[in-house]
Amino acid sequence: MKRIGFAGAGRMGLPMVRRLVAAGYEVCAVGRTPERRAALTEDGVRAVDRVEDAAEHADAFVVCVFTDRQVREVCFGGGLLGALPPGAVLVVHTTASPHTVRDLAERGVEVLDAPVSGGPHDIAAGRLTVFVGGEDATVERLRPMLAAYADPVLAVGPVGAGQSVKLVNNALFTAQLGMVAEAARLGRQLGVDERTLLSALTHGSAASRALAGAASRGSAERFIGDVREFVDKDLAVVRRIADGVGVRLGALRAAHAALEPQHTEPGITPSGITT
Secondary structure (H helix, E strand, O other): OOEEEEEOOOOOHHHHHHHHHHOOOEEEEEOOOHHHHHHHHHOOOEEEOOHHHHHOOOOEEEEOOOOHHHHHHHHHOOOHHHHOOOOOEEEEOOOOOHHHHHHHHOOOOEEEEOOEEOOHHHHHOOOEEEEEEOOHHHHHHHHHHHOOOEEEEEEEEOOOHHHHHHHHHHHHHHHHHHHHHHHHHHHHHOOOOHHHHHHHHOOOOOOOHHHHHHHHHOOHHHHHHHHHHHHHHHHHHHHHHHHHHOOOOOHHHHHHHHHHHHOOOOOOOOOOOOO
């Protein structure tokens, strides 16, 4: 398992690629422009302009694009699946729909759905969290590769389970963001400085990652603004999947409502940070 194809060498994908190269893997990544391919080459990557070329000799092919739609475009929109060698594993790091990764597995491709929690700084430090759905033997076969940039690598069930766990994580994180925003409002009404309040609360029983993020900015609104791009698209998937199978978000949805007034798209609320 030494040859890795890669699509999505951007904000999250590029530090993964760099960690893979440093760990001794041969990485062939897609770069859509000459400038992007030149930059990838400087990082020790073989750069190509088509996913088929990146997949041609790969033992594993990693997809780290931004949305579920982009996963479908990369995987179903061209010749990727046909170009993968027999036995190659498709690793989907994008937070997407469980249906998408199951659809991929039904095409006869070995799939690990492996959405991530963390940011580029976590990847660079080798401490990214990955929720992995797939066959146990496949997870173990790819664990050394994933360990180049991830710790922990958490096996959570069959294909689709990784996405489901991540989506629940995102729904819960966003609910916590909503509650932090409400707590900041309550503190202001009680006459407490918001920066002081948020910092103090991180030392109490209310501590959470959402609270820590807000405290680091000194403002709940500022932190929510920083993560909203990732947050919005993920909870849109959460709501669509939940509605599709008739599952209620319950009190989680009520907590999300604290964030809704800032939205430009009715009916879609933010989810947990996907980085």
